[in-house]
Amino acid sequence: MQAENHIPTGFQSAPVMALDGITKTFPGVKALSDVALKLYPGEVTALIGENGAGKSTVVKILTGIYQPDGGAIRVDGNPVVFPTAQDAADAGITAIHQETVLFDELSAAENIFLGHAPRGKFGLIDWAEMERRSRAILDSIGAEIDPMAKLRDLGIANKHLVAIARALSIDARVVIMDEPTAALSHKEIHELYELVEKLKSQGKAILFISHKFDEIFRIADRFTVFRDGQFIGDGKISDVTEADLVKMMVGRDVSQIFPDRTPVIGNEVLRVEGYNHPTEFADISFDLKRGEILGFYGLVGAGRSEFMQSLFGITRPASGTATIDGTAAQIRSPADAVASGIVYVPEDRGKQGAITALPIFQNVTLPSLARTSRHGFIQLAEEFKLAREYTSRLDLRAASLDTPVGNLSGGNQQKVVIAKWLATQPKVIILDEPTKGIDIGSKAAVHEFMAELAQQGLAVIMVSSEIPEILGMSDRVIVMREGRIAAKLSGEELTPETLVRNAAGI
Amino acid sequence: MSQSERIIVDRLQSPAERYLKSWESLLLLVAVAIFIANSFASPYFLNAWNLSDATFNFTEKAMIAFAMALLIISGEIDLSVASIIALASTAMGAAVQMGVGTPGLIMVGLGTGLLCGAFNGFLVTRLGLPSIVVTIGTMSLFRGISYIVLGDQAYRGYPSDFAFFGQGYVWWVISFEFVLFAIIAVIFAILLHKTNFGRAVYAIGNNPTGALFSGIRVPRVKFILFLLTGLMSGVAAICLTSRLGSTRPSIAFGWELEVVTMVVLGGVNILGGSGSIPGVVIAAFVMGLVTFGLGLLNVPGIVMSIVIGALLIGVIALPRLWEKWRR
Numbered sequence: 001m002q003a004e005n006h007i008p009t010g011f012q013s014a015p016v017m018a019l020d021g022i023t024k025t026f027p028g029v030k031a032l033s034d035v036a037l038k039l040y041p042g043e044v045t046a047l048i049g050e051n052g053a054g055k056s057t058v059v060k061i062l063t064g065i066y067q068p069d070g071g072a073i074r075v076d077g078n079p080v081v082f083p084t085a086q087d088a089a090d091a092g093i094t095a096i097h098q099e100t101v102l103f104d105e106l107s108a109a110e111n112i113f114l115g116h117a118p119r120g121k122f123g124l125i126d127w128a129e130m131e132r133r134s135r136a137i138l139d140s141i142g143a144e145i146d147p148m149a150k151l152r153d154l155g156i157a158n159k160h161l162v163a164i165a166r167a168l169s170i171d172a173r174v175v176i177m178d179e180p181t182a183a184l185s186h187k188e189i190h191e192l193y194e195l196v197e198k199l200k201s202q203g204k205a206i207l208f209i210s211h212k213f214d215e216i217f218r219i220a221d222r223f224t225v226f227r228d229g230q231f232i233g234d235g236k237i238s239d240v241t242e243a244d245l246v247k248m249m250v251g252r253d254v255s256q257i258f259p260d261r262t263p264v265i266g267n268e269v270l271r272v273e274g275y276n277h278p279t280e281f282a283d284i285s286f287d288l289k290r291g292e293i294l295g296f297y298g299l300v301g302a303g304r305s306e307f308m309q310s311l312f313g314i315t316r317p318a319s320g321t322a323t324i325d326g327t328a329a330q331i332r333s334p335a336d337a338v339a340s341g342i343v344y345v346p347e348d349r350g351k352q353g354a355i356t357a358l359p360i361f362q363n364v365t366l367p368s369l370a371r372t373s374r375h376g377f378i379q380l381a382e383e384f385k386l387a388r389e390y391t392s393r394l395d396l397r398a399a400s401l402d403t404p405v406g407n408l409s410g411g412n413q414q415k416v417v418i419a420k421w422l423a424t425q426p427k428v429i430i431l432d433e434p435t436k437g438i439d440i441g442s443k444a445a446v447h448e449f450m451a452e453l454a455q456q457g458l459a460v461i462m463v464s465s466e467i468p469e470i471l472g473m474s475d476r477v478i479v480m481r482e483g484r485i486a487a488k489l490s491g492e493e494l495t496p497e498t499l500v501r502n503a504a505g506i
Numbered sequence: 507m508s509q510s511e512r513i514i515v516d517r518l519q520s521p522a523e524r525y526l527k528s529w530e531s532l533l534l535l536v537a538v539a540i541f542i543a544n545s546f547a548s549p550y551f552l553n554a555w556n557l558s559d560a561t562f563n564f565t566e567k568a569m570i571a572f573a574m575a576l577l578i579i580s581g582e583i584d585l586s587v588a589s590i591i592a593l594a595s596t597a598m599g600a601a602v603q604m605g606v607g608t609p610g611l612i613m614v615g616l617g618t619g620l621l622c623g624a625f626n627g628f629l630v631t632r633l634g635l636p637s638i639v640v641t642i643g644t645m646s647l648f649r650g651i652s653y654i655v656l657g658d659q660a661y662r663g664y665p666s667d668f669a670f671f672g673q674g675y676v677w678w679v680i681s682f683e684f685v686l687f688a689i690i691a692v693i694f695a696i697l698l699h700k701t702n703f704g705r706a707v708y709a710i711g712n713n714p715t716g717a718l719f720s721g722i723r724v725p726r727v728k729f730i731l732f733l734l735t736g737l738m739s740g741v742a743a744i745c746l747t748s749r750l751g752s753t754r755p756s757i758a759f760g761w762e763l764e765v766v767t768m769v770v771l772g773g774v775n776i777l778g779g780s781g782s783i784p785g786v787v788i789a790a791f792v793m794g795l796v797t798f799g800l801g802l803l804n805v806p807g808i809v810m811s812i813v814i815g816a817l818l819i820g821v822i823a824l825p826r827l828w829e830k831w832r833r
Binding site for chain 1: 514515516517518519700701702703704705706708709712713715716717718719720721722723779780
């Protein structure tokens with residue numbers, strides 16, 4: 001049995017892999033300066049830090065994508081260099097990225113073995129062997145996926161499992177998991193935890209990157225904290241509290257994560273009645289008042305984003321009406337939605353939220369050009385003024401307003417998207433997973449700002465899959481399950497248990 | 507990183523500075539080099555009337571290229587432009603047979619262009635078909651109609667005042683076509699660089715989904731771009747028909763490639779998102795100078811197209827090779 005090889009936590013074994021004094025500089029930015037990281041066999045090390053702390057850079061150095069400018073990488077105590085990603089893979093290091101590149105048109109098995117498929121006669125791919133081995137790996141992680149199924153026919157969670165299987169298909173000694181739970185539902189997250197336990201028992205060293213503290217305390221044995229590209233500290237997770245880690249991450253106390261607010265609820269702004277869609281959602285009705293934060297909770301795939309995008313005019317509902325300030329709104333396109341005062345901050349910032357190649361000011365003014373221009377002619381001075389006004393309200397960090405949005409960190413990109421919508425002076429703002437994948441400092445800023453907006457009389461809809469965020473921010477919560485409203489909760493009813501029960505339909 | 511009072515400047519690089527380091531400045535150098543080379547290569551080159559004649563090599567194509575530049579920046583393409591010329595010219599020829607006068611001919615030419623553009627735009631924006639496929643189809647379709655109408659015949663007999671558009675001079679060596687080319691260049695430069703519409707074109711080309719999610723009416727903008735491209739093809743059809751004085755179904759054959767070449771040479775990203783009208787203007791001059799210079803040296807047409815092709819690949823490949831070599 002594999003359990004025989006289990007190396008108990010706390011056993012003082014030598015690290016499988018260690019980074020020593022690693023430095024990496026990009027033009028104008030010191031991404032890492034003199035950082036250290038140790039990974040032990042059979043243990044999970046959580047790498048913790050805000051966005052921009054250098055976590056992704058470390059992953060890229062470990063996997064041979066970047067070359068460090070200084071310092072040493074050691075495997076089993078011996079210094080090594082990874083000139084290419086292939087060299088790192090040969091040394092048994094594998095990574096499951098936030099967005100692992102997979103190929104929709106290929107089968108699960110082909111995705112798993114791409115680049116190192118088992119070969120048969122004449123060097124041709126041994127399909128039977130590849131299928132057999134794929135099935136073995138998929139079985140070992142408890143994934144019920146047909147290895148020959150085309151990837152595009154699989155759901156997002158199953159795609160993720162294929163990515164994990166791909167990482168395990170090379171005989172890895174070090175497994176790097178970069179925010180592996182970001183796209184997963186509760187059930188799938190628990191399966192992932194079991195998988196991590198299994199990998200530990202096989203003696204693999206695991207580097208686990210996550211923004212979620214409950215996760216870190218649930219599965220990590222050790223931690224390493226980075227801040228602004230520098231090593232801050234490491235140790236055993238059992239020796240620290242969440243507050244200690246937060247303090248190390250941000251360099252200050254963040255005692256209160258969610259802003260205290262006394263909501264001032266005004267008149268009804270938005271009334272949605274009988275929104276239906278042939279496949280995505282059915283029978284959605286609710287109302288929203290000024291100054292209110294309405295949370296939408298549910299599992300991934302519950303139809304929350306699909307409904308919101310329909311309300312925003314991206315997809316046409318089969319039936320249903322939206323009334324804004326008492327008048328029926330004809331929303332056939334996002335332009336109509338913006339005109340009637342509904343704006344949407346999407347979950348997918350890079351693709352839907354911002355136009356990353358364009359500069360900050362152009363992103364901010366894009367929906368407000370009618371206001372900053374004269375007779376359709378651009379007035380640059382007006383544009384910069386508007387962009388400055390709203391980005392400074394959000395405390396944007398950028399070199400100039402002319403910087404492409406793609407050069408900013410995730411949290412700052414989110415600020416640009418929010419600034420863009422506030423500049424249109426909306427009545428209802430829909431925030432879809434507003435803090436997903438952004439660091440704890442920016443998270444608090446976004447929460448603070450959300451509270452401020454509600455205080456100023458804006459009606460806020462917040463779609464979130466994070467229970468603390470839903471509980472900490474919402475005045476009322478609508479739980480969706482399989483495209484329908486499962487429950488409307490407020491006040492005393494709002495507990496983690498009620499949310500989870502209604503979302504899962506228990 | 508963390509100052510309490512944070513002021514973000516508008517820009518770190520002035521627009522002038524950015525222009526100096528741009529593709530357009532490089533292309534301008536190429537144009538000047540070709541001009542100098544030409545004047546050494548042939549004694550007939552530095553002659554006002556010869557230079558004026560040379561502009562006819564590019565004016566009509568460039569008119570379409572300006573609209574095409576916007577279309578390509580938005581991430582679409584129209585390969586049917588030369589066939590629109592054929593159809594518009596055929597329609598004008600047919601109108602002449604029915605006794606329509608010059609103002610009516612202009613309406614017919616522009617109207618045909620607009621209709622063709624609307625047809626392309628409808629198929630792309632309403633039915634969601636890829637523009638490259640749609641316009642390869644309409645490329646055959648439009649010219650096919652001309653062939654059915656005309657066969658191996660030609661329309662002639664255009665009214666004498668119609669000749670002005672392709673053969674008239676406004677002042678000394680300055681032709682009407684050249685003036686029209688300049689006016690259209692200015693209009694498109696303003697449209698792309700100074701209006702909300704132009705901003706929307708860039709936004710769509712860089713990220714159509716993001717533009718849609720930002721409240722841009724993406725299908726409407728694209729439809730207008732197809733209309734404009736059709737309209738400019740109609741304008742080019744009027745000028746070309748007027749210049750030739752007759753219509754054959756093979757008129758402007760193969761121009762779509764030269765128009766696209768001009769746009770790409772002008773620095774427009776063929777994948778959409780970036781490019782400028784000044785770039786296309788310079789590219790028009792470069793192509794005109796090369797064709798004319800080779801013409802003066804009696805280089806046959808087939809060699810000319812080889813040179814144009816090599817120029818396109820060369821000008822695009824050189825900066826990348828330079829980057830690689832420097833590293």
